[in-house]
Amino acid sequence: MELTYTPEQIAFRAEVRAWLKHNLPAEPLASYDTREGFEQHRAWEAKLFDSRLSMVMWPAELGGRGCGLIEWLIFEEEYYGAGAPMRVNQNGQLLLGPTLMEFGTEQQKKHFLPRMAASTDMWAQGWSEPNAGSDMAAITSKALLDGDHYVLNGQKTWSTRAIYADWLFGLFRSEPGSTRHHGLSFLMVPLNAPGVSIRPIKALNGKDAFAEVFFDDVRVPVANRIGAQGEGWHVAMATAGFERGLLLRSPARFQYTARKLVELYLAHQASADRDPGLRDAVQDCWMTAEAYALSAYHTVGRLSQGAQIGAESSINKIIWSELDLKMHETAMRLLGARGELLASAPAAGDAGGWLEGFLFAQSGPIYAGTNEIQRNIIAERMLGLPK
Amino acid sequence: MDFTFSDDQLTFREAISRFLMTEAAPEMLREIWDTDAGRSPDLRNKIASQGLTALSVPEAEGGLGMDDVAWALMTQELGYYAIPDSLADTAYVAAGLLASLPVDHPARARLLPRIAEGSVRLAIGHPINPLVSDAQLAEVLILCDGDAIHAIPRAEVDVEANPSIDASRRLGRVSWRASAATLLIDGEQGHALQARLLDRGALSVAGQLLGLAQRMLDLSVDYVAQRKQFGKPIGSFQAVKHHLADVARQIEQAKPVLYRAAHGLARGDASAGRWVSQARLACCEASWLAARKGIQVHGAMGYTWEVDLQMFMKRAWSLDAAWGDRGFHKSRVGDYLFAAGARLGPGHTFED
Numbered sequence: 219m220e221l222t223y224t225p226e227q228i229a230f231r232a233e234v235r236a237w238l239k240h241n242l243p244a245e246p247l248a249s250y251d252t253r254e255g256f257e258q259h260r261a262w263e264a265k266l267f268d269s270r271l272s273m274v275m276w277p278a279e280l281g282g283r284g285c286g287l288i289e290w291l292i293f294e295e296e297y298y299g300a301g302a303p304m305r306v307n308q309n310g311q312l313l314l315g316p317t318l319m320e321f322g323t324e325q326q327k328k329h330f331l332p333r334m335a336a337s338t339d340m341w342a343q344g345w346s347e348p349n350a351g352s353d354m355a356a357i358t359s360k361a362l363l364d365g366d367h368y369v370l371n372g373q374k375t376w377s378t379r380a381i382y383a384d385w386l387f388g389l390f391r392s393e394p395g396s397t398r399h400h401g402l403s404f405l406m407v408p409l410n411a412p413g414v415s416i417r418p419i420k421a422l423n424g425k426d427a428f429a430e431v432f433f434d435d436v437r438v439p440v441a442n443r444i445g446a447q448g449e450g451w452h453v454a455m456a457t458a459g460f461e462r463g464l465l466l467r468s469p470a471r472f473q474y475t476a477r478k479l480v481e482l483y484l485a486h487q488a489s490a491d492r493d494p495g496l497r498d499a500v501q502d503c504w505m506t507a508e509a510y511a512l513s514a515y516h517t518v519g520r521l522s523q524g525a526q527i528g529a530e531s532s533i534n535k536i537i538w539s540e541l542d543l544k545m546h547e548t549a550m551r552l553l554g555a556r557g558e559l560l561a562s563a564p565a566a567g568d569a570g571g572w573l574e575g576f577l578f579a580q581s582g583p584i585y586a587g588t589n590e591i592q593r594n595i596i597a598e599r600m601l602g603l604p605k
Numbered sequence: 606m607d608f609t610f611s612d613d614q615l616t617f618r619e620a621i622s623r624f625l626m627t628e629a630a631p632e633m634l635r636e637i638w639d640t641d642a643g644r645s646p647d648l649r650n651k652i653a654s655q656g657l658t659a660l661s662v663p664e665a666e667g668g669l670g671m672d673d674v675a676w677a678l679m680t681q682e683l684g685y686y687a688i689p690d691s692l693a694d695t696a697y698v699a700a701g702l703l704a705s706l707p708v709d710h711p712a713r714a715r716l717l718p719r720i721a722e723g724s725v726r727l728a729i730g731h732p733i734n735p736l737v738s739d740a741q742l743a744e745v746l747i748l749c750d751g752d753a754i755h756a757i758p759r760a761e762v763d764v765e766a767n768p769s770i771d772a773s774r775r776l777g778r779v780s781w782r783a784s785a786a787t788l789l790i791d792g793e794q795g796h797a798l799q800a801r802l803l804d805r806g807a808l809s810v811a812g813q814l815l816g817l818a819q820r821m822l823d824l825s826v827d828y829v830a831q832r833k834q835f836g837k838p839i840g841s842f843q844a845v846k847h848h849l850a851d852v853a854r855q856i857e858q859a860k861p862v863l864y865r866a867a868h869g870l871a872r873g874d875a876s877a878g879r880w881v882s883q884a885r886l887a888c889c890e891a892s893w894l895a896a897r898k899g900i901q902v903h904g905a906m907g908y909t910w911e912v913d914l915q916m917f918m919k920r921a922w923s924l925d926a927a928w929g930d931r932g933f934h935k936s937r938v939g940d941y942l943f944a945a946g947a948r949l950g951p952g953h954t955f956e957d
Binding site for chain 1: 606607608609610611674822826829830837838840841843845846847849850851853854857858859860861862864865868869883886887935938939942943947949950951952954955
């Protein structure tokens with residue numbers, strides 16, 4: 219055990235910090251749940267990519283730097299520590315990207331990964347359906363083979379920012395009569411293909427944050443399938459593993475929010491201390507954010523020794539989603555009567571930014587597999603309890 | 606950046622765990638509870654023969670020269686098996702103090718080799734603890750007086766026994782008189798060593814609490830997998846699963862917090878005290894929850910004397926406030942967190 223960074227890692231941190239200092243947008247970008255904000259974020263991603271900072275762990279030929287996981291953690295710390303924009307293409311870069319690397323053909327990798335790193339292609343997910351939520355194996359959307367194409371029919375839902383995105387990846391039932399997790403194929407679908415229609419769903423914040431996607435005889439080349447025909451469930455499970463695992467929610471952004479929360483408490487200490495629980499809640503949030511960061515470093519160490527991420531992905535998901543919720547709930551309590559104000563309200567002061575985060579935090583324990591499902595996974599796969 | 610244990614550390618832990626599994630079974634703990642001394646010289650000798658008492662004694666003084674990081678693993682084993690002994694007080698906390706004395710200090714040669722061979726029991730009195738664990742049985746007591754630290758023979762102190770709900774804990778109120786003859790160290794050095802004594806005591810408890818939490822979780826998993834109601838194991842019901850998943854989460858969340866603190870202590874980092882307090886709070890949370898959920902999923906059986914869960918619960922409850930209660934440890938973290946100029950946020954996780 220040696221908890222210090224190498225000189226190279228320290229230099230990398232300094233480089234990222236300096237780059238961000240020179241390149242961060244002067245004004246915050248508009249919300250990426252709007253068309254305008256989405257395109258601003260795309261441009262920002264392209265800028266990151268031009269300096270090979272969008273996917274630092276990816277190999278150089280894909281536009282990355284071939285960094286290790288520790289360097290990735292360092293990048294994330296500097297990135298979120300500087301208050302840089304949210305990453306708009308994470309569904310592609312962090313979920314589909316690793317899946318393509320593991321299951322994709324050489325041609326698929328060569329075509330899709332650099333465009334994904336540069337955010338030339340923006341990706342949406344196509345997992346859930348109206349009757350397949352937590353029970354994802356209940357998928358009914360079809361992809362029937364017709365020559366060298368699949369013909370897609372059906373509906374996906376809760377597809378984040380799909381009305382703005384270029385592509386969708388997801389699971390489709392490719393074998394007629396199959397049930398549950400058998401007979402599914404993992405496909406990549408261009409969202410401008412004839413027969414695709416997208417209907418936005420307004421989220422709590424009033425923006426078109428997610429969408430329903432309808433498929434009406436949509437033709438998709440067989441070459442857009444990842445993994446073997448009918449083996450989509452296996453491929454998707456690997457993707458879900460990445461999502462719940464280390465990458466999707468690196469600790470840095472929660473440590474950043476925890477720091478902001480401490481600052482908010484100190485700015486309003488006189489009124490905050492009338493509620494004796496608030497100081498304790500702030501401290502508890504900060505300690506949990508640190509614990510989550512330590513756990514990421516510990517996991518990286520164990521991965522380097524050859525361990526696999528298993529059910530601890532589910533523990534991570536519970537930790538970050540409950541932490542994010544508690545931090546924003548605590549912020550709302552600290553803000554008191556100003557908490558309800560939109561950022562545009564003249565009297566909002568420092569309140570506005572927290573409200574948007576508070577709304578989004580409500581979704582954390584629901585998306586990427588509800589926390590109830592995560593607890594089942596921990597109990598069954600880690601503790602070995604019966605189904 | 607290497608947040609892993611060495612093969613040596615892991616192999617040693619595995620050996621101690623296997624040893625304690627056979628030598629410290631719950632039936633034996635119950636027998637030892639019923640003895641007057643509450644201690645088994647035989648068990649202690651066997652543990653010493655495994656090398657555990659020599660773990661952090663410097664090699665020059667007959668020990669293995671390992672550090673706090675190794676103890677972060679070993680204290681979990683001591684907790685997991687609820688060893689009816691204050692072994693870590695002597696072998697870890699007191700040895701750590703003695704090994705921090707100047708190299709020519711006579712107490713080193715007098716006590717460290719004997720700690721390594723397992724032939725001496727020390728008890729430690731620190732102002733953070735109102736009572737002294739194993740004061741009655743110790744050969745030598747390490748006691749604090751102002752900034753000074755003394756080592757005083759058992760024959761020169763009076764001990765009033767104070768029974769605990771955990772029959773393995775033998776607590777005493779100690780009356781004594783400091784003298785020049787008993788002085789180990791004083792002044793600034795004494796003050797600094799008292800602070801480190803507290804940190805090691807608190808870390809030792811943190812590790813034990815985490816081990817206790819794991820044992821209570823394991824016992825609970827075994828129980829709910831066997832116990833049937835409504836025609837199936839109660840462990841198949843989500844309400845029960847989720848209780849235990851929450852315990853597993855708290856345990857996993859606490860581990861790296863404990864390990865960072867141990868590493869910081871071994872390296873003598875200025876932040877070590879705060880990190881120890883964070884570790885203590887995380888481990889207290891895990892063991893407290895493991896006890897509460899453990900008894901809940903055991904149903905009425907958990908409330909009995911007969912079922913083993915009680916031994917581990919009682920130890921967890923007893924240790925919760927040893928070497929600093931939660932208020933003390935929360936204050937140490939809060940004093941840093943809410944002070945002007947605190948370096949918070951991403952990138953400062955390991956910063957000294």
